[in-house]
Amino acid sequence: MRLSAHPVARALVTALGGPITAPSANPTGREPPTTAAEVVAYFGDELALVLDGGPTPGGVPSTVLDVSVDPPRVIRAGAVRI
Numbered sequence: 001m002r003l004s005a006h007p008v009a010r011a012l013v014t015a016l017g018g019p020i021t022a023p024s025a026n027p028t029g030r031e032p033p034t035t036a037a038e039v040v041a042y043f044g045d046e047l048a049l050v051l052d053g054g055p056t057p058g059g060v061p062s063t064v065l066d067v068s069v070d071p072p073r074v075i076r077a078g079a080v081r082i
Contacts (some may be wrong), residue, residue, distance in 0.1 A: 002062055006053060007053070008051065008053030008054070009053065012051065021030065023041070025039045026042060026045075026061075026071065026074070027042060030042070031057060032061055034055050034056050034057070034058045035052075035055045035056075036050045036051075036053075038053035055071040058080070060078055060079040061076065061078040061079070062076075062078045062079060062080070063077055063078035063079060064076040064077060
C-alpha cells in the first residue's frame with residue numbers, strides 16, 4: 001500500500017472517493033520515470049491515459065512485499081528497509 005504525497009494523486013483519490021490500485025510506472029530494474037513523457041516512452045500504446053501532474057522529484061523506489069506468504073517476502077528492496 002502506498003500513499004502518495006503528490007497533490008494531483010491525492011486529489012484524484014479524493015475525487016474518486018476511494019483507493020486506486022496500479023503498478024509502478026517503471027519496468028522492474030529500470031529507472032523510475034519522473035515525467036509523463038518518460039512513462040509514455042516506457043509503455044507507449046499500452047496506455048489508454050497518462051495523467052500529467054508535472055515532474056516528480058524521483059528518489060528511491062518503494063519497497064514491495066508479497067504478504068500472501070508467511071513470513072512476508074521482499075520482492076523489491078526500496079526506501080523502507082525491513
